[in-house]
Amino acid sequence: MMRRGDQLFLGFLFCLFLSLAFAEGGKIRHYRWEVKYEYKSPDCYKKLVIAINSRTPGPTIEAEQYDTVVVELKNGLLTENVAIHWHGIQQIGTLWCDGTEGVTQCPILPGDTFVYKFVVDRPGTYLYHAHYGMQREAGLYGLIRVALPPGVSEPFQYNYDRSIILNDWYHKSTYEQATGLSSLDFSWVGEPQSLLIHGKGSFNCFTPGIQSGLCNATKLECPPYVLTVVPGKTYRLRIASLTALSLPLGHNMTVVETDGHYVEPFVVKNLFIYPGETYSVLITTDQDPSRNYWAVTNVVSRNSTTPNGLAIFNYFPNHPGRSPPTVPPVAPVWNDVDSRLAQSLAIRARQGYIHHPPQLVASLSRHRNLSPSVRVARKLCVYVVLYLVARLARLGSSVVIVTVLVVRNMR
Numbered sequence: 001m002m003r004r005g006d007q008l009f010l011g012f013l014f015c016l017f018l019s020l021a022f023a024e025g026g027k028i029r030h031y032r033w034e035v036k037y038e039y040k041s042p043d044c045y046k047k048l049v050i051a052i053n054s055r056t057p058g059p060t061i062e063a064e065q066y067d068t069v070v071v072e073l074k075n076g077l078l079t080e081n082v083a084i085h086w087h088g089i090q091q092i093g094t095l096w097c098d099g100t101e102g103v104t105q106c107p108i109l110p111g112d113t114f115v116y117k118f119v120v121d122r123p124g125t126y127l128y129h130a131h132y133g134m135q136r137e138a139g140l141y142g143l144i145r146v147a148l149p150p151g152v153s154e155p156f157q158y159n160y161d162r163s164i165i166l167n168d169w170y171h172k173s174t175y176e177q178a179t180g181l182s183s184l185d186f187s188w189v190g191e192p193q194s195l196l197i198h199g200k201g202s203f204n205c206f207t208p209g210i211q212s213g214l215c216n217a218t219k220l221e222c223p224p225y226v227l228t229v230v231p232g233k234t235y236r237l238r239i240a241s242l243t244a245l246s247l248p249l250g251h252n253m254t255v256v257e258t259d260g261h262y263v264e265p266f267v268v269k270n271l272f273i274y275p276g277e278t279y280s281v282l283i284t285t286d287q288d289p290s291r292n293y294w295a296v297t298n299v300v301s302r303n304s305t306t307p308n309g310l311a312i313f314n315y316f317p318n319h320p321g322r323s324p325p326t327v328p329p330v331a332p333v334w335n336d337v338d339s340r341l342a343q344s345l346a347i348r349a350r351q352g353y354i355h356h357p358p359q360l361v362a363s364l365s366r367h368r369n370l371s372p373s374v375r376v377a378r379k380l381c382v383y384v385v386l387y388l389v390a391r392l393a394r395l396g397s398s399v400v401i402v403t404v405l406v407v408r409n410m411r
Contacts, residue, residue: 026066026119026149031059035140036076042139043194043201044222045171045215049139050077050130057165057199058128058142064149065123071116073108081107081132086118086144087276088126088260094118101132120146122355123154124260125238125278127165134174136242139199141165143240146260155353156236156256156265158282162227163238166245166273166297168192168306169201195245195297195309200225202310225311226320231289238280241273246300248329249313250293253281255347262350270331272300272340289315294328303334 033052040049040056052058063069075082083101091098097116101107108114123146130140143163148154170177171193180187194201202224205215216222229235236256239247248270256265257280265282273279287293297309310328314320332339 026064026068029061029063029067029069031061031069031071032074033058033071034074034076035082037078040139041216041219041221042196042199043169043203044205044217044219045193045203045210046213047171048173050135051139052142056139056141058140060143060145060163061128062145062147063120064147065152066119066121066149067146068117068119072113073116074113075108075110077110079110080135081109082135082140083107083131084116084128084140085131086116086126086128088124088278089118089120089144090122091118092121099128099131107132120144122146122260123148124257125163125240125280126260127240127242127276127278129242134178137170137177138174141167141242143238145238155262155350156254156282157234158236159233160230161236161238163240164198164225164227164311165240165242166198166247166309167196167242168245168299169194169196171203191299191304191306192243193306195299195306197295197297197309197311198225200311202307204307223321226314227295227311228314228316228320229283229285230316231285233285235283235285236280237283238278239271239273240278242275244274244300245272245297245309246331247271247273247295247297248331249283249295250329251283251285251287251313253283256280256282258347261355262353264348264350266346268343268346269329270339272343285315287315290318291315292318292320292322292324294324294326296328296331298331298334300332300334300340 035050035052036054037048038051038054039046040051041047042049042056049056061069061071071084073082073084081101083099083105085099086097089098094117095104097118098104099116105114126144126146128142128144130136130138143165145161145163169192170189172189177189180189194203200221200223202217202222203215205217207215227237237253252267252269253271254265254267255263255271257263257278259278268281271279271281292315293313295311295313298304299306308328312320312324314322
C-alpha cells in the first residue's frame with residue numbers, strides 16, 4: 001500500500017515532468033474572440049456578415065517566431081457550427097488545432113467555446129479563415145503576421161510594415177450560394193458584386209433593381225480603404241487573398257516573400273495573387289508627394305463584370321480622402337496567361353533561407369509543438385527524473401519501469 005507522502009511526491013513529480021516536457025518557447029499570444037452575425041455595409045450594401053469581435057476582416061494575429069498563439073473562440077452564431085483554419089501554419093504536434101472541421105476537429109457548436117493553441121514556428125505572412133460551410137464568404141477571415149525574434153535580421157530592409165487582405169464580395173447570402181452549388185443543375189449566383197480591399201469596397205447604389213434602404217453611399221463604411229505612407233520611405237506590404245486577383249499599385253513592387261518563404265527578389269508592376277496565397281512586397285514611396293495614388297484589384301482568369309476594387313495610396317500629409325487626380329492603373333487583361341506564367345517562373349527560394357521539413361515529426365507530435373529552445377528543458381527534465389529514480393525504487397519496480405520508459409521517450 002503506497003503511503004500518503006509517497007502519493008503526494010509522485011503527484012509533484014508528475015506535475016514537474018509535465019511543466020518541463022511540455023514547456024513552450026517564446027511568448028504566449030492570447031486572443032479572446034466571439035463570432036457573431038452582424039449587419040454591415042462593407043461596400044455600401046447592407047447585409048449580414050460574420051464578424052469576429054464585431055470586425056471583418058477579423059483581428060490580425062501578431063506574433064514572433066516560436067511564440068505560442070492561444071485563441072479562445074466562442075461561437076455566438078445561433079444556429080450554425082464554426083471552425084477556423086490557420087492557413088500556412090504547420091501545426092506540428094497540434095493537428096487538432098488545424099481547424100478542418102470533420103477531419104481534425106469537431107465543429108464548435110453554437111454557444112460553445114474551443115481553445116486553439118499552436119506554435120508559429122516559421123516567420124512570414126499567413127491568413128486564417130472559416131472552414132465550415134461557406135462562412136468564409138460571409139467575412140470570417142483575417143491575417144497572421146509572424147516576425148523574427150528580436151536580434152534576428154531579415155534578408156531585406158524596410159522602414160514600415162503594413163498588411164492588407166483581398167477578397168470578392170457577394171450580396172446573396174452564403175445559404176443562397178451553397179444551395180445553388182449543391183443543386184442537381186449546379187446553379188451559380190454569378191459574378192461577385194464587389195472586390196474588397198481590407199474589408200472595404202464600393203458598390204453603385206444606383207444600380208437598377210436595388211431595394212430601397214439597403215444601399216447607402218453616405219455610410220461611414222463606404223469610403224475606400226486608405227493606406228497612408230510617408231514619402232521617401234520603403235514599406236513592406238504584406239498581401240493575402242481569398243480569391244484570384246491582379247493588383248497594380250502604380251509603384252514598382254519587389255517581391256521578397258511568398259507563403260511564408262523568402263524568395264530571390266524580383267520586381268513587378270502588377271501582382272497576381274490567388275486564393276490562399278500571401279506575398280510580401282517592398283514598395284518605395286518615390287512618386288510625386290503632392291498627390292495620392294490609386295491601388296486597384298481586378299478579377300483574373302475569367303471575363304468578369306465585377307467592377308475593380310479601389311483603395312487610396314495616401315502620401316502624407318495629403319488628406320486621406322483626397323481622390324487621386326489620374327485614372328487608376330490598368331492591370332493586364334483577364335486572359336493574359338504569359339504575365340501570370342512569368343511571375344510564377346520568377347519565384348525562386350532565397351538561398352540560405354530555405355525552410356527544411358521537420359526531421360523528427362513523429363517525436364515532436366508526442367510533445368506538442370516544441371521549438372529548439374525547449375530541448376534544454378527536456379534534457380533537464382530527463383536529468384531530474386533520473387536523479388529521482390533511486391527514490392522511486394522503494395515505491396515498487398513498476399514505478400521504476402514506467403519512469404525509464406518516460407525518460408526513453410523524452411530523449
